[in-house]
Amino acid sequence: MTAFRFTIDGVEIDAREGQTIMEAADEAGIYIPRLCDHEGLRHQGSCRVCTVKAGGRSVSACTQPAAAGQEVENETPHLGKLRRDLVEMLFHEGNHLCPICEASGNCELQAMAYRLDMTAPTKFPYLEPCRALDASHPDIALDRNRCISCGRCIRASQDVDGKGVFGYVGRGIHRHVGLSAEDLAGTDAKLADFAISPEVCPVGCIIRKRVGFATPIGEREFDKGLIGHEIEERRHE
Amino acid sequence: MSEPPRARIATASLAGCFGCHMAILDMDERLIELTKLVEIDRSPLTDIKSFTRRADIGIIEGGCCNEENVHVLRDFRRNCDVLIALGQCAIMGGLPAMRNAIMHSDEPLRECLEEAFISGRNIRNTTHNIPNDPALPLLLDEVYACSEVVEIDYQIPGCAPSGDIIFDTLSRLLTGRFRGFGRDMIKFD
Incomplete structure (x- = not known):
């Protein structure tokens, strides 16, 4: 090479x-x-x-x-502003209420907002979409209000688990993550799937039931440092 | 030598839970240091209910969910040189704004109130009425962030903001040294 x-x-x-x-x-x-x-x-x-x-x-x-x-x-200041605008728009597109979200502190969207100096999303109107919850599965719940359509669960399910539980549906602003069955209980999703593991969903959309507050707010991943700090630390090694 | 004049601070809680006012007390012993620089005017902490004179800094907790909130917020904007939105509810609506996402029917407010007071599964309301005493302020169609109603000068994030970020922001604002927040201080929870 x-x-x-x-x-x-x-x-x-x-x-x-x-x-x-x-x-x-x-x-x-x-x-x-x-x-x-x-x-x-x-x-x-x-x-x-x-x-x-x-x-x-x-x-x-x-x-x-x-x-x-x-x-x-x-x-650069230009790219910083562009990235901040993108993250702000994601906050405005869904219903991202950090104070009530069990992913707060482990959420990459929130951590990215911290890193990009976003103190408050206020520039654009809130879309406040009406999105259904899916708590049908005994071990897993979906809160689509927080989905940012990153597609990480889709790729994890297809490429790693070999299942295809998730997939994109619709186009443009209507594009969202759909399921291979009517609801999550109808799919073959299992708690042990890579797609369901906490590292795959960057926000609080895929929820593993009964473990949400095992780690208290204030002691979570991004309370310990900015997102990306473990990569930046390599530079000084 | 006479002491320099202290800055006047006013505070109010709108559609909030008073957690942000509690967070002001989280400054602990630094409050003593701060009282050398400020005196507190209209505030739930002093129980003064209206402005007696112009304030230098106004601190608002909570967003606007009813007409009284809007009235108080506009009164603060008129009477304060600098207006600060404290906490997530004041900044983006917070918990009360959860009702905005269910407001997509033809009569959203009626549906919301009926579920809250009449049809909800665990409701025990013997009168079977939605409260409508004339003394109650009218609800707004949606919950609004403070910046959607008046011009806001600074926003301190957090639910509730830490005593550290409140002290840091206030003390630097009072001495003219505020240049934005450190990245490690920004928290939305």
């Missing part, structure tokens, strides 16, 4: 052929914000939070292959 170098915000980093910009950045300890991308899942490039400038063009870092000599911009 050919090794080469390229720069992110002027810092020269190593990469191998076949790596995306994000994979090379992760190895070098440079964090690029992301929501729909997750380690162990196929890249999708749909949330656009990982947008970087490569050679002056906007590309999603999770799908764009790294290239020798490429000059990538990541932490």
